[in-house]
Amino acid sequence: MGRKRVVIAGLGDTGVLTAIRLAHQADVVGVSVKPGLVSGQELGARLARPDDWARDYWIGFDRFRGLDRVRTVHGTLTGMDLAGRTVEVARANGVLSRESYDALVIATGVSNGFWRRPTLQSTGEIGAELRAAHERLAASESVVVVGGGAAAVSAAANVARAWPDKRVALYFPGPRALPGHHRRAWARVRRRLADAGVALHPGHRAVVPAGYDEITSGPVTFTTGQPAVPADAVLWAIGAVRPNTDWLPAELLDAHGFVRVTADLRVPGHRGVFAIGDVAATDPLRSSARNRADGLLARNILAEFASRPLREYRPPQTRWGSVLGAQPDGLEVFAPTGHAFRFPAWSVRHIVQPWIVRRGIYRGVRG
Incomplete structure (x- = not known):
């Protein structure tokens, strides 16, 4: 039996991580409206220090070593055929195409202000938008x-x-x-x-x-x-998020337009269709976007291919992580209990970003 094909619909923070996790076990195709990862994280740094923000949160797909085996498609998702197991993509060059899948990961995120929009953009347009806001x-x-x-x-x-x-x-x-x-x-x-x-x-x-x-x-x-x-x-910055689900059949969505999922991140009633991140109605905080659920999802997709039991995602009850982002005096990260852990500024630049984030989480970033 040949390798299975997984289509990742959306290559934001969670989509990229899921693609990296699956790249060695399946043929992975990622569809994105951007030509690279343009993170929705750290709005404050994006506005105040756009060059610093771009260094860590705007990364071309070709720079991720973990995406070397992934075929990326630059385009807008315009439709889905559940019976035919395909998604429709309007590519950046104007060509309309279809991508078939054995498993589909819906990770198209949400719209939230000018910094998180599902608009098709080139590298130049992203840079101009960053500069204009600053x-x-x-x-x-x-x-x-x-x-x-x-x-x-x-x-x-x-x-x-x-x-x-x-x-x-x-x-x-x-x-x-x-x-x-x-x-x-x-x-x-x-x-x-x-x-x-x-x-x-x-x-x-x-x-x-x-x-x-x-x-x-x-x-x-x-x-x-x-x-x-x-x-x-x-x-x-009022949190008026709108799920990027206009391209999906209504039967997959809840009353607010988010993708309905079971505890193992599957879309109920549709084998091989999963959702993760802000677009997935996992819990009131939609916390799979911020709790490294990509590892669990990748394991579950491979388990479904092999007819093995799937694991459940257990969301935290409160938000955690960084709030202000990296500052000149270091980085504060909050635990779910509200206690803060401080990383000195030198460790953020020389340990956290190059070793923990780029090498550990992203499996290597060039340049």
Whole structure:
């Protein structure tokens, strides 16, 4: 019996890792709207220090040694034939093609602001988008960040540290930001924000305008009764995620448009179809995107090929990991208990990125 073919629909953070895991055991085809990994992580660094961010989070597919055996297709997924076991792709060169599969991994993620969109882009267009957002903030004297999640908190902290003379304020609807994290994590991050000069405004629920997926201008108004706030630049990091599932049959989706999965990451009722990452309705936090579920998924796909039992994904109850990203004084990573672990700055550059991330997680990155 020949090697099985696995199609990975979406080569973001989780799709790339899943492809790397399977590359030696199956014929893997990855479909992506980008010509490389353009991570949705670390929004703050992306805005404040785009060159540093690009070094670690924008990596061409040809640089991943683990993808050498993977055929990548640069195009937009436009449809799926469940009975025929194919997906339809509108390629970047305008050609419409079909990719057949023995197993399909749906990893197309979500749209969330200007930094996470399923638009077909070239390398030049990605670079121009990075520069435009950075330059817009650099030219603004006052910046308002709206939102209470990790992306909003990271953006406010990193912008304030990159430009100490700017007026940076964070507005969020609840009594505290980071509601998905342990309270200990917010207490520590709140001190970091204060040290960076970020003004915190809890209890403010903003009126969301049209075009909130771009950097807008003030004033920002609130449904909670506070006065409007002027700002040269307004960053909307409000967690209004939209699953990138327009190309999928409705029968695969839940009421909110996310892909329904069982505990072993299979799409119920469709043998050989799996989902992972932010697009997969695993749990309220859709945590398979951030908990290295790629290893479990790869094992389950191979187990299904061999008619062996599959393992279940067990999501954590709270968010964990980095919030602010790497800073000049190092990197803080929060455990699910809210306790922080610090990596000194030298270790991030000389150990964490080259050895743990590039060699350990990604199995080698050139250049």
